[in-house]
Amino acid sequence: MSEARLRVTDEVGDTWDDPTEVQIQRLYAGLNLRCRFLVLEWLDGPDDGQNYLQIRLNDDLSMVVEYREGGPDSHYRAEVPLPAEQGGDEIVMPILLGWVSRREGWRGALPWVRWDVERERLWGDRHRK
Template identity: 55%
Template sequence: MTTPRLRAADDDGVTWDDPSGQDIQRLYAGLNARRRFLVLERIDVPERELGQHYVQVALNDDFTVVLEYRDGAADRHYRSEVDVPSDQGGSDLVVPVLLGWAAGHQDWRGGLAWVRWDVTKERPWGGYG
């Protein structure tokens, strides 16, 4: 048995090891008013870096999303917003980010504008985090 390299989790704490691209799409499509978060985390990193390599999605009340990713140290922590509701084409912007990140592609960030996230100045997750 091989060690998982990727773990998906929702805000209920349910996890999936090494989800396929189809699994990731299904998990994202399943976000709703009761299940708002999806986190993909790299777990094939050195133990001291666990929890520092991830991409996550939060669904807003209007079905737009906030994405966040961290690639190691705090100075490599970014966020982006998709102002188009998922059911009106927003998923066409979000899904390629999730799949590209999970697959380790170099160009996964290309479709969105990313800004550095400063936890001392903002909370893009609103009351959720």
């Protein structure tokens, strides 16, 4: 059996290796105020733990999406102001699936800003630095 290339982890620490797009869609759909975030991480790159995409639900069910492709200078975030059922999923799903399939253009759906450690709040014990 070959090693996993992609790993998805949720807030409670459950992991899925090399999930299908359907599984990723279900994991995203399962986000709620008890399980607020997913981390999707490429395991086969040279950046060892520094190539990931994260989604977090806010208290109002809007979302924050972050991605990182290497060192701290390649860490970005964007706000999705709508809850999933009010159109947020139409923004987030193409980003998630585009990132997973490594398709060009997945960044185009949101205005990304560089992640600022001084301004950002931690996502909890599983937050990446």
